[in-house]
Structure formats: C-alpha cells, structure tokens
Amino acid sequence: MVIFLLFSFILLPCLYSATHAIIDVKELTSLRETVRLQNQRIYYLEKMMEMLIQREKHDKSVLIDDNRNRVIHKNISESREQGTAGFQDTERTQRLQRDTKSYMRNTSPASVSFFAYMTYIEDDVSTHHTLIFDHAPLNVGGGYHQNSGIFIAPTTGVYVFMWSVRINKQSIVLIVNGSSYTSLYNRSVVLEHSDGADETVTGFAVAHVNQGDDVFLRTHSSYHGDGGIFSNEFGRSSFCGWLLR
Structure with missing residues (x-):
C-alpha cells in the first residue's frame, strides 16, 4: 500500500508533465508548419508580383514622372491585394494599359x-x-x-x-x-x-x-x-x- 501511494505521488505528476510536453511539441510542430506554409505563400506572391512588374515594364506602361508613376503603383497595389487573380486577369491588365495611356495623353504638356x-x-x-x-x-x-x-x-x-x-x-x-x-x-x-x-x-x-x-x-x-x-x-x-x- 505504501509503495502504491509513493507511485501515485511521484510517478503520476511526472506522467502528467510528460503528457503536456508531448502536447506542446505537437503544437510547436504545427505552428512551425503553419509558418513554413505562410512563408511559402509570401514567396510565391512576391515572385508573381515581380513577374507582373516586369510585364508592365515590357509593355512600356511604366511612366517617367512621379505623377504618372502613381497611376501604375495604384494598380499594382490592387493586384497585390488580390493575389494571383490580378496576374491572371487579362482584362485587368488591358484596363491598366488603357488607363495609363489615357493619363499620359491628358497630362502631356501643351505643344508650344x-x-x-x-x-x-x-x-x-x-x-x-x-x-x-x-x-x-x-x-x-x-x-x-x-x-x-x-x-x-x-x-x-x-x-x-x-x-x-x-x-x-x-x-x-x-x-x-x-x-x-x-x-x-x-x-x-x-x-x-x-x-x-x-x-x-x-x-x-x-x-x-x-x-x-x-x-x-x-x-x-x-x-x-x-x-x-x-x-x-x-x-x-x-x-x-x-x-x-
């Protein structure tokens, strides 16, 4: 009887602590996996945005002064918020090009x-x-x-x-x-x-x-x-x- 009581008072707390340690390890592993997946998504999003910027430069839609650049940056920011949809949406890209050309015409200096x-x-x-x-x-x-x-x-x-x-x-x-x-x-x-x-x-x-x-x-x-x-x-x-x- 004395041995059983000693087992209860000594070993049971150790088993309880070990069980909690196992749970903490599982939670930490889960958090690490979540962070890894989030970093991977951020990496892919950054790559896609880099491709989008290069594409717009290739189309000569990046303007040369600060006012015109704001038009481009606004559309790029919207594309970032929408993730891959902004990159895959051909209609959106065409609208960006039309808006840019219209802005250039409207802000060009008068001919003198x-x-x-x-x-x-x-x-x-x-x-x-x-x-x-x-x-x-x-x-x-x-x-x-x-x-x-x-x-x-x-x-x-x-x-x-x-x-x-x-x-x-x-x-x-x-x-x-x-x-x-x-x-x-x-x-x-x-x-x-x-x-x-x-x-x-x-x-x-x-x-x-x-x-x-x-x-x-x-x-x-x-x-x-x-x-x-x-x-x-x-x-x-x-x-x-x-x-x-």
Missing part, C-alpha cells in the same frame, strides 16, 4: 514651339538693341510676336531656346523676363585691306519660364560692337524655341 528668321540686314546696330526676327514660318501656340521679336510664354514650363546670328563683332544677350539669362560673343578676324567677314555663331539655353514671361534677344547694353546683323538667302539669322515639358 516657334521658329523665326530675319529677312533683312541691320547695319551698325547700337547697344541695347532688340533683334527682330520678322518672319515666323512656325509659331505653334502663338507665343512668338514677329513684329517685336518677343516670345511671350503661353504656358509655364521648361523651354529650350536656340539662335544663330551672322555678326562681325558683337555680344548678343538672351533676355528672360527682363533679366539677362546668357550671352554669346564673336569677333571675326579682320584681314589687311578687308572689311572683315561676318560669321555665324549659335547659342542655346534651357530655362524655366512662367506663363506671361517674355523672352527675346538683344545686343549687349554696355558693349558697343562693330558691324551689323546679316541675314539673306545664303545664310539666315534665326531664333527658335520650344516647350520641353
């Missing part, structure tokens, strides 16, 4: 460009003299005014300006909104018993211009050059510009 040249020769121009390119075969957006030689920006944006002028010894300045933006200088070689030869020089600039700002070319305000501005059928002095974005 001009090209003008002189039809005459200006002899002995003075300082601070505005160059008037009086013939404009191209004037998209109506920003260039050929009577004054001034371009008035119809919309805000980044513009490219280029000019080529036939001069002897002059400094030509690009004016943007009343301030000197950049300039170029030329001094042709004067040979003995010669009046010198005019040369064509070209300048360009990229500038951010606000709507309503004016842009034009003039001679330097303090440097007095020699000779005039030449332009004829053998070589035109010209001025052009266009909206970059």
Whole structure:
C-alpha cells in the first residue's frame, strides 16, 4: 500500500508533465508548419508580383514622372491585394494599359514651339538693341510676336531656346523676363585691306519660364560692337524655341 501511494505521488505528476510536453511539441510542430506554409505563400506572391512588374515594364506602361508613376503603383497595389487573380486577369491588365495611356495623353504638356528668321540686314546696330526676327514660318501656340521679336510664354514650363546670328563683332544677350539669362560673343578676324567677314555663331539655353514671361534677344547694353546683323538667302539669322515639358 505504501509503495502504491509513493507511485501515485511521484510517478503520476511526472506522467502528467510528460503528457503536456508531448502536447506542446505537437503544437510547436504545427505552428512551425503553419509558418513554413505562410512563408511559402509570401514567396510565391512576391515572385508573381515581380513577374507582373516586369510585364508592365515590357509593355512600356511604366511612366517617367512621379505623377504618372502613381497611376501604375495604384494598380499594382490592387493586384497585390488580390493575389494571383490580378496576374491572371487579362482584362485587368488591358484596363491598366488603357488607363495609363489615357493619363499620359491628358497630362502631356501643351505643344508650344516657334521658329523665326530675319529677312533683312541691320547695319551698325547700337547697344541695347532688340533683334527682330520678322518672319515666323512656325509659331505653334502663338507665343512668338514677329513684329517685336518677343516670345511671350503661353504656358509655364521648361523651354529650350536656340539662335544663330551672322555678326562681325558683337555680344548678343538672351533676355528672360527682363533679366539677362546668357550671352554669346564673336569677333571675326579682320584681314589687311578687308572689311572683315561676318560669321555665324549659335547659342542655346534651357530655362524655366512662367506663363506671361517674355523672352527675346538683344545686343549687349554696355558693349558697343562693330558691324551689323546679316541675314539673306545664303545664310539666315534665326531664333527658335520650344516647350520641353
């Protein structure tokens, strides 16, 4: 009887603890398997999303600026939430492409460009003299005014300006909104018993211009050059510009 009581008080608690240990091991094994399956699903989902992104890049649907990228990221996020259905749904992919193309058309900058040249020769121009390119075969957006030689920006944006002028010894300045933006200088070689030869020089600039700002070319305000501005059928002095974005 004493031995039985000792068995009850000593061995039974040990058996109870061992039983609970076995149950804990089973629960831990089950949790590990659940975690393994979840990690496997996450891995497959990440791979599928990587394939989806590569596919959209191949279709040239990824846009180049932040605003356009938000359209793409929004659709990709929705695809992630829906798992494999977003990847397998051809209609959804086509809708993404249509929305992207529509967004690009609606957010593209308005077309602005001009090209003008002189039809005459200006002899002995003075300082601070505005160059008037009086013939404009191209004037998209109506920003260039050929009577004054001034371009008035119809919309805000980044513009490219280029000019080529036939001069002897002059400094030509690009004016943007009343301030000197950049300039170029030329001094042709004067040979003995010669009046010198005019040369064509070209300048360009990229500038951010606000709507309503004016842009034009003039001679330097303090440097007095020699000779005039030449332009004829053998070589035109010209001025052009266009909206970059």
